[in-house]
Amino acid sequence: MAAAPxxxxxxxxxxxxxxxxxxxxxxxxxxxxxxxxxxxHRDETYWGRPVPGFGDARARVILVGLAPGAxxxxxxxxxxxxxxxxxxxxxxxxxxxxxxxGLANRATSLHPGDGLELHNAFMTAVCRCAPPANKPSTAExxxxxxxxxxxxxxxxxxxxxLCLGQISWTRMLRLLAERGAPVPRPRPRFGHGARVDLGSDxxxxxxxxxxxxxxxxxxxxxxxxxxRRVLREAISA
Numbered sequence: 001m002a003a004a005p006x007x008x009x010x011x012x013x014x015x016x017x018x019x020x021x022x023x024x025x026x027x028x029x030x031x032x033x034x035x036x037x038x039x040x041h042r043d044e045t046y047w048g049r050p051v052p053g054f055g056d057a058r059a060r061v062i063l064v065g066l067a068p069g070a071x072x073x074x075x076x077x078x079x080x081x082x083x084x085x086x087x088x089x090x091x092x093x094x095x096x097x098x099x100x101x102g103l104a105n106r107a108t109s110l111h112p113g114d115g116l117e118l119h120n121a122f123m124t125a126v127c128r129c130a131p132p133a134n135k136p137s138t139a140e141x142x143x144x145x146x147x148x149x150x151x152x153x154x155x156x157x158x159x160x161x162l163c164l165g166q167i168s169w170t171r172m173l174r175l176l177a178e179r180g181a182p183v184p185r186p187r188p189r190f191g192h193g194a195r196v197d198l199g200s201d202x203x204x205x206x207x208x209x210x211x212x213x214x215x216x217x218x219x220x221x222x223x224x225x226x227x228r229r230v231l232r233e234a235i236s237a
Contacts (some may be wrong), residue, residue, distance in 0.1 A: 014052030026129035047077030055122030068129035165211035
């Protein structure tokens with residue numbers, strides 16, 4: 001498939017994602033956050049809608065997070081963008097690693113229009129709306145998974161699905177199994193650096209990484225060295 005048709009398909013899918021109102025609790029929360037805003041962002045207009053995926057339409061590596069941050073992607077409208085202006089947010093940590101291994105042209109992700117480009121990488125999530133307490137319900141994850149499935153159909157150059165966190169890992173393996181992939185039983189356990197090869201080029205490799213949340217990075221559970229190592233493994237897979 002040529003690059004232009006893939007890009008157009010991703011853009012069309014993004015437009016549909018942004019209109020989704022399947023989950024009443026998430027709709028109410030994301031819009032309330034957009035109305036009240038955080039003090040440091042009180043003069044900004046929040047996105048306040050479901051957040052589409054972002055990146056290279058011909059990517060071999062797809063990074064799958066959990067959900068948009070209430071004052072990050074829910075504010076900016078772009079995955080892993082703007083959550084933390086002090087260097088401690090997930091977007092700051094992830095972008096430094098992506099830039100270091102050559103998957104991004106810059107080490108920060110502040111807002112749409114900041115010049116960020118991903119090379120051979122695409123960022124998405126299993127839940128597209130910011131959830132209260134950053135915890136989507138099982139029903140909300142079920143309702144949202146179709147968007148990820150559609151992205152996988154369009155991003156047909158993908159070779160590695162890098163799941164950031166256990167929920168993303170579990171949901172991705174379930175989705176692949178439902179689509180006919182030979183996912184082992186019992187399901188492989190999540191861990192940093194975990195890897196599942198499905199035995200055929202017809203299916204992508206699934207890899208795991210601790211999520212670059214402030215909790216994980218501030219406590220040293222996830223370091224830049226650890227994340228960069230997994231990213232390099234994903235690139236070479």
